[in-house]
Amino acid sequence: MEHNEHIVERYERAWIFFGLGMIVVFILLIGYLMVANRGTIPIGAGRVDATQVRTQGDFANPRVEQVGNEYVVYVQAFSFGYLPTEIRVKAGRKVTFKITSPDVQHGFQIERTNINPQVIPGEIVQVSHTFRQPGEYRIICNEYCGIGHANMISKIIVEP
């Protein structure tokens, strides 16, 4: 019995080191990918007065703006929809989204991409992505925002 106990302890130690090793590998991978894919990481791009979003500043005029070879899209996510109602961009060009909300929290997940920031009133969230494949991509609100939440779906049209 004494002998068996020590075997268990040895396996135990090996398992703990295996676990720690696995975690170190995961952390390194996450760190590497964070640097490699940094555009898709949501960052703050300033703050606004949520009560003024509909009437003043960039978000009172939601739009797709072409800046050189890139796009900047100012998006208003509100209960229960997005402005502009339709976003058109060309494939292969970097698109930077700046998004805020005049009312409550919303989501902005673009299917088949890594774009999935939290939209918080008072905060402007910024993410960027380059669409390689032309086509239609749904934008889905994935944060509960009231009774019409399920209808809050929009789209991006990526032209060739």
Add this chain to the structure above:
Amino acid sequence: MAVKTFSQIDAYAGAPEKKYTLFMLMLGFIALMVGTLFGPLQSFNYGGLDLYPFLKPVFQSYYQGLTLHGVLNAIIFTQLFGQAIMVYLPARELGLRPNMTLAWISFWMALIGLLIAAVPLLGNAASVLYTFYPPLKAHWAFYVGAAIFVLSSYVSIYLVLEMWSRWKKDNPGKITPLATYMSVTYWLMWLLASLGLVVEALFLIVWSLGLVTGVDPLLMRTLFWYTGHPIVYFWLLPAYALAYTTLPRLAGGKLISDPLSRLVFLLFLLFSVPVGFHHQFADPGIAPYWKMIHTILTMMVAVPSLITAFTIAASLENAGRSNGGKGWFGWIAALPWNNPTVLAFLLGFLAFIPGGAGGMVNASFNLNQNIHNTVWIPGHFHLQVGTLVTMAAMGTAFWLIPHLTGKPLVARGMALASQWLWFLGMFVMTFALHWMGFLYAIPRRTHISGSPISMEAYRESSAWMVLNIVSGVILLVAAILFFYVLYATALQSRRDPSQVMAEVPFTQVISKPEGSSLARLTERVWFWFGVAVLLVVLAYGPVLFQMFTNMNPVPGQRLW
């Protein structure tokens, strides 16, 4: 008749803490029952089947039902289960009685808080889901009731620390017994972890009463998740404590290592709290390097669960071999699968493995971008809190309620069936939810079955949706079986002490704490608590300071 009345009064006369434990437990299970009955409705929703129109006279919307489901199951039931188990285990182990006046105060605070919060919840005035993210604004009674309910847990913290210090005084220099050690670290972790929620509640109460016009939604989110991640360990650790201190014995074996089990709870005390930003990977206003720091700490909190996987599996192997199991897998067959408590834990831990792996995905910054706020997330936590935690509670009720009341378990076969069906239903459901979230970006907590736009958008996942309906039916049957067994046992008039466990089945251990330097090291609880506080200050201090000094208030909205 007089004799019967006397025996009823007498049932708890020698052990009033049994009555307290029973009341906490039963109140928790009543909350779980009401919450669980809304579960199949959520499942059917993700199968495209909307039953809410039929509930219209009583319940106004899917979101009201979902709020009840989340609040009752994840906040009310889990805390009451912790207040029952993590006070009763140390009381029995130390042979001490908690301060009964305070124990009953904690019960009444929990009940009154629950009733106050129930009024706006049932009146559709608080359909803000169990995350209650501002600026969605509920009726003030919801926040006040929830705060009173949570504060009742502070009485439990005091009850356990007071028993522990009484024991320490009588046993100077001795190592704290295992279940008590687990309970003390558990409550200290909660003391530190709950601060976020308590501070948030102060803001929300003042705001909902109209004394201030707005609150900062990002700060409220940050405070919520400060508590919101460690709260999952607050739910989980009673299940772990029962798995360590009772499961090996119930299965016929011994726990392999006492010192290592202490290390697990110590690691939870240290790493449970400074990890909340991994729920805010998608948020603006928190710099990416802070999110990376929390990612690393989150990965660290996987370590105690990895150790648990080993220790529990090895202890079960010890049990299986003691029961005569041979070979690589023979010990598994030799486990007492016909014991409903052991069965509940075995199946619960089986579900916990993919659940834990999914948790590593959620904690990985980049992978999280694919599944943030999709149905993957409820898929994940229904394997954790919905399966292991809930099954540990149900399984423990099968011996604990007879032990507390002297009333033998009724309908053992139904008890076994309820656990198999619960496990099967949860497995089918979570499997479907993981894929629907990952492959089709279907959002969580969304009334898709009531929205033709949604049903059109997600039609490609219809095959997975069918599984949700199937799982909803299976889980409804499982819940009916379990609650029948529970109430038939607790409400019968027959008391037969010879048919119930007279003592808590505390397990024996192979590697003992005496003479272990690790056990000595973990015994310095207050030192480690100080380290935990320091970690929190380092991981949260600068961000919270910046947020508190730059608030950007937003007025409330009621959009349901």
